Amino acid sequence: xxxxxxxxxxxxxxxxxxxxxxxxxxxxxxxxxxxxxxxxxxxxxxxxxxxxxxxxxxxxxxxxxxxxxxxxxxxxxxxxxxxxxxxxxxxxxxxxxxxxxxxxxxxxxxxx
Amino acid sequence: xxxxxxxxxxxxxxxxxxxxxxxxxxxxxxxxxxxxxxxxxxxxxxxxxxxxxxxxxxxxxxxxxxxxxxxxxxxxxxxxxxxxxxxxxxxxxxxxxxxxxxxxxxxxxxxxxxxxxxxxxxxxxxxxxxxxxxxxxxxxxxxxxxxxxxxxxxxxxxxxxxxxxxxxxxxxxxxxxxxxxxxxxxxxxxxxxxxxxxxxxxxxxxxxxxxxxxxxxxxxxxxxxxxxxxxxxxxxxxxxxxxxxxxxxxxxxxxxxxxxxxxxxxxxxxxxxxxxxxxxxxxxxxxxxxxxxxxxxxxxxxxxxxxxxxxxxxxxxxxxxxxxxxxxxxxxxxxxxxxxxxxxxxxxxxxxxxxxxxxxxxxxxxxxxxxxxxxxxxxxxxxxxxxxxxxxxxxxxxxxxxxxxxxxxxxxxxxxxxxxxxxxxxxxxxxxxxxxxxxxxxxxxxxxxxxxxxxxxxxxxxxxxxxxxxxxxxxxxxxxxxxxxxxxxxxxxxxxxxxxxxxxxxxxxxxxxxxxxxxxxxxxxxxxxxxxxxxxxxxxxxxxxxxxxxxxxxxxxxxxxxxxxxxxxxxxxxxxxxxxxxxxxxxxxxxxxxxxxxxxxxxxxxxxxxxxxxxxxxxxxxxxxxxxxxxxxxxxxxxxxxxxxxxxxxxxxxxxxxxxxxxxxxxxxxxxxxxxxxxxxxxxxxxxxxxxxxxxxxxxxxxxxxxxxxxxxxxxxxxxxxxxxxxxxxxxxxxxxxxxxxxxxxxxxxxxxxxxxxxxxxxxxxxxxxxxxxxxxxxxxxxxxxxxxxxxxxxxxxxxxxxxxxxxxxxxxxxxxxxxxxxxxxxxxxxxxxxxxxxxxxxxxxxxxxxxxxxxxxxxxxxxxxxxxxxxxxxxxxxxxxx
Numbered sequence: 003x004x005x006x007x008x009x010x011x012x013x014x015x016x017x018x019x020x021x022x023x024x025x026x027x028x029x030x031x032x033x034x035x036x037x038x039x040x041x042x043x044x045x046x047x048x049x050x051x052x053x054x055x056x057x058x059x060x061x062x063x064x065x066x067x068x069x070x071x072x073x074x075x076x077x078x079x080x081x082x083x084x085x086x087x088x089x090x091x092x093x094x095x096x097x098x099x100x101x102x103x104x105x106x107x108x109x110x111x112x113x114x
Numbered sequence: 115x116x117x118x119x120x121x122x123x124x125x126x127x128x129x130x131x132x133x134x135x136x137x138x139x140x141x142x143x144x145x146x147x148x149x150x151x152x153x154x155x156x157x158x159x160x161x162x163x164x165x166x167x168x169x170x171x172x173x174x175x176x177x178x179x180x181x182x183x184x185x186x187x188x189x190x191x192x193x194x195x196x197x198x199x200x201x202x203x204x205x206x207x208x209x210x211x212x213x214x215x216x217x218x219x220x221x222x223x224x225x226x227x228x229x230x231x232x233x234x235x236x237x238x239x240x241x242x243x244x245x246x247x248x249x250x251x252x253x254x255x256x257x258x259x260x261x262x263x264x265x266x267x268x269x270x271x272x273x274x275x276x277x278x279x280x281x282x283x284x285x286x287x288x289x290x291x292x293x294x295x296x297x298x299x300x301x302x303x304x305x306x307x308x309x310x311x312x313x314x315x316x317x318x319x320x321x322x323x324x325x326x327x328x329x330x331x332x333x334x335x336x337x338x339x340x341x342x343x344x345x346x347x348x349x350x351x352x353x354x355x356x357x358x359x360x361x362x363x364x365x366x367x368x369x370x371x372x373x374x375x376x377x378x379x380x381x382x383x384x385x386x387x388x389x390x391x392x393x394x395x396x397x398x399x400x401x402x403x404x405x406x407x408x409x410x411x412x413x414x415x416x417x418x419x420x421x422x423x424x425x426x427x428x429x430x431x432x433x434x435x436x437x438x439x440x441x442x443x444x445x446x447x448x449x450x451x452x453x454x455x456x457x458x459x460x461x462x463x464x465x466x467x468x469x470x471x472x473x474x475x476x477x478x479x480x481x482x483x484x485x486x487x488x489x490x491x492x493x494x495x496x497x498x499x500x501x502x503x504x505x506x507x508x509x510x511x512x513x514x515x516x517x518x519x520x521x522x523x524x525x526x527x528x529x530x531x532x533x534x535x536x537x538x539x540x541x542x543x544x545x546x547x548x549x550x551x552x553x554x555x556x557x558x559x560x561x562x563x564x565x566x567x568x569x570x571x572x573x574x575x576x577x578x579x580x581x582x583x584x585x586x587x588x589x590x591x592x593x594x595x596x597x598x599x600x601x602x603x604x605x606x607x608x609x610x611x612x613x614x615x616x617x618x619x620x621x622x623x624x625x626x627x628x629x630x631x632x633x634x635x636x637x638x639x640x641x642x643x644x645x646x647x648x649x650x651x652x653x654x655x656x657x658x659x660x661x662x663x664x665x666x667x668x669x670x671x672x673x674x675x676x677x678x679x680x681x682x683x684x685x686x687x688x689x690x691x692x693x694x695x696x697x698x699x700x701x702x703x704x705x706x707x708x709x710x711x712x713x714x715x716x717x718x719x720x721x722x723x724x725x726x727x728x729x730x731x732x733x734x735x736x737x738x739x740x741x742x743x744x745x746x747x748x749x750x751x752x753x754x755x756x757x758x759x760x761x762x763x764x765x766x767x768x769x770x771x772x773x774x775x776x777x778x779x780x781x782x783x784x785x786x787x788x789x790x791x792x793x794x795x796x797x798x799x800x801x802x803x804x805x806x807x808x809x810x811x812x813x814x815x816x817x818x819x820x821x822x823x824x825x826x827x828x829x830x831x832x833x834x835x836x837x838x839x840x841x842x843x844x845x846x847x848x849x850x851x852x853x854x855x856x857x858x859x860x861x862x863x864x865x866x867x868x869x870x871x872x873x874x875x876x877x878x879x880x881x882x883x884x885x886x887x888x889x890x891x892x893x894x895x896x897x898x899x900x901x902x903x904x905x906x907x908x909x910x911x912x913x914x915x916x917x918x919x920x921x922x923x924x925x926x927x928x929x930x931x932x933x934x935x936x937x938x939x940x941x942x943x944x945x946x947x948x949x950x951x952x953x954x955x956x957x958x959x960x961x962x963x964x965x966x967x968x969x970x971x972x973x974x975x976x977x978x979x980x981x982x983x984x985x986x987x988x989x990x991x992x993x994x995x996x997x
Contacts, residue, residue: 045171
């Protein structure tokens with residue numbers, strides 16, 4: 003199995019960072035999360051998850067330039083690492099393989 | 115849109131509690147989110163959301179971002195053996211590189227530590243007085259409080275004999291031992307031709323057990339037999355040489371033969387029984403002195419100290435409470451009026467806590483000296499530490515670059531800190547080693563001056579613990595500035611040379627604190643100079659005091675063993691032709707002797723104090739000592755009626771309130787009861803302490819004498835006279851050792867305490883100044899070095915050497931003057947307090963202050979000038995060319 007386990011929320015946040023493509027930081031990740039999934043979480047949850055992802059090596063971060071609306075404070079911009087994108091792809095692939103194994107009837111029954 | 119600032123409290127909470135590493139980004143993110151919420155749902159919603167989200171990023175919910183680890187930093191411990199070895203190596207190189215500073219640093223610290231250690235040992239000795247006696251914590255002397263004129267007075271070092279018997283009989287279960295003793299008494303102890311006038315005691319049989327004498331030979335038991343004696347080791351050696359003294363016979367006072375039953379180790383100076391060269395049975399004292407028989411049952415005769423050792427399970431308070439009223443029922447009404455209250459004075463308190471007021475112990479003179487020297491020791495030590503700190507901070511500036519480079523190549527702060535600390539630890543340990551050597555060298559001298567037998571406590575673990583702890587403390591204290599401040603500097607700034615401008619505030623505070631420390635040093639030094647000068651002035655004043663008699667060529671002999679042959683001896687001595695006069699007295703000339711009350715005279719009022727010094731003399735006394743008459747005449751051998759005559763001194767005349775005292779009658783109740791006629795008045799003679807007022811004294815030729823005074827003819831040298839005197843003595847009293855004392859030497863002894871203070875104080879003062887100057891020297895050289903370029907430029911622009919000398923010296927002179935301004939009033943205050951205790955005292959004169967001020971200033975200038983002149987004479991080309 004994989005060495006590092008990626009939790010469900012972590013996976014979603016990692017996906018958001020990937021979607022934002024270099025523009026992801028605390029605010030944009032929270033907003034994207036709300037926009038795309040409808041989940042409203044506290045900022046602390048996002049913050050902690052980002053730190054954890056970085057510790058696991060799925061993202062890297064650097065401090066970006068401050069803007070006037072932030073009172074000149076710099077933001078920490080996140081970017082998905084190679085390890086991160088491989089992890090996402092593996093999850094994606096695993097899901098696909100699993101989908102293939104589901105007998106078509108099962109989903110239709112439960113769907114009706 | 116304008117007022118979209120997040121709630122202040124929540125924001126404040128965030129800045130206070132959120133981890134520093136991520137504060138900036140989180141603060142920015144939350145601010146941005148607040149604006150977003152505000153625009154979407156209004157202020158109240160936004161505020162609530164903000165608050166909730168702030169809480170979500172506070173501990174314990176928030177996750178901390180771990181600082182990025184540099185690959186070089188992993189597993190770097192600053193306290194690995196290799197690193198410690200390296201620190202010490204670097205420290206050692208630094209010491210040897212700057213030899214002058216190292217010598218100043220280590221030398222100053224070592225001297226300061228040595229002084230502190232000497233004083234510490236001295237204080238330890240004072241505090242452990244009498245601990246030679248193993249059971250000291252259970253030994254006490256029986257004393258009493260009595261009421262006189264409504265005041266509770268404490269005394270009674272001597273008690274009545276029956277009190278001892280009573281304590282043993284009625285309160286026996288309270289005590290292990292009750293021992294009646296004499297005060298130290300002088301007797302001739304002789305064995306064959308070896309004979310010595312020795313001070314010893316007659317004590318009851320339990321004394322050796324109570325004092326826990328360490329027996330060299332024989333046993334502690336045996337004083338029960340009447341004709342026995344225990345000898346101190348030294349005396350036994352003097353009497354018998356290397357032979358075995360046990361069972362040998364010695365003669366006491368040429369009369370009684372006793373058998374030596376034991377030899378004990380000499381009692382140390384730090385015991386109140388130190389002057390006990392022999393211990394003989396108490397009963398023997400009775401057979402030597404017939405009056406003791408009468409004292410046996412006389413509750414009114416207080417002649418004998420009583421020592422007790424209480425039972426192991428008792429406390430002094432308990433026993434004191436029980437024996438409180440032991441004396442009262444036995445006293446006659448007149449004596450009982452003073453309501454004597456018996457109590458135990460514990461041995462541990464004898465030395466430092468024997469001064470009482472209103473029945474309670476107050477700060478005694480010896481205790482004051484302990485405090486006084488303690489404070490001096492502390493100050494000298496402080497001076498040394500200040501030096502150490504000052505020099506290391508001054509030098510630290512030069513090492514800022516070193517710190518920069520070390521950091522640039524990867525040192526972490528902890529390593530730099532330990533490096534600086536290990537350097538100062540090394541210095542203080544080396545200083546401590548030198549200090550031990552210095553103390554060992556100084557001890558013989560110190561013991562002689564302080565009259566002590568102090569040794570370094572090599573085997574005492576607590577001593578080592580205290581010393582090492584202290585050395586480490588000094589090291590940490592003085593090493594802390596470079597260790598913690600310098601190690602925090604930014605490498606870029608220090609390497610660019612921005613040290614002084616970049617951290618101006620830190621540097622300024624270091625300079626300011628250094629100035630304060632220098633002022634403090636010189637305040638102490640100046641105060642010590644003023645103090646020492648005044649002590650010597652006081653001694654000089656007392657020495658120059660007119661004494662009222664002539665001490666030169668005056669010898670006194672105790673009349674031990676003269677056995678009524680005084681007149682024969684006198685004639686024999688006069689016949690030698692080298693003696694001007696021979697007289698007798700009850701006391702040696704330099705001892706004021708006893709005092710008595712119960713006198714009455716015409717015109718005496720009840721308020722007059724009738725307490726007079728009373729001295730029994732022979733008719734020739736006046737001629738021998740050369741006293742000076744104010745009125746009337748001297749005693750005369752020819753007039754028999756002179757035996758009821760009196761001679762009084764001027765003070766007595768004043769105390770009696772008599773204008774024309776000659777021929778007046780004085781009745782005496784207690785002292786040689788009778789009526790006397792005043793024959794003459796002499797000038798006051800300083801017989802007791804030269805620092806006190808002369809006591810009103812009366813002289814009579816009635817009664818027994820104990821001392822023979824011999825005045826050598828002024829034309830004959832002592833050297834020639836002494837053998838003739840000895841020959842004369844030997845023909846009449848061959849059994850008596852030829853022991854004499856010079857009156858002028860005895861008188862000089864009266865200054866012993868003050869001279870000791872003076873000597874020790876001047877010793878400490880010199881050291882204090884020495885240490886301060888060392889520090890100043892080091893500091894001045896740093897200042898000069900720091901300003902090398904400035905001086906070079908000034909010289910190029912035309913400054914003369916004098917200007918530069920002034921530039922560099924000015925600051926220090928100012929500091930020393932400030933110190934002087936602080937020291938003067940302080941010293942004045944303490945000195946005038948000290949002088950108050952002397953009735954006959956000097957006034958502190960202005961020139962002492964002026965002199966010490968000028969002295970300090972001169973020393974300062976000399977110290978600083980060496981450096982500043984050196985700096986001023988440097989060729990500017992050299993100083994400007996470097997770099």
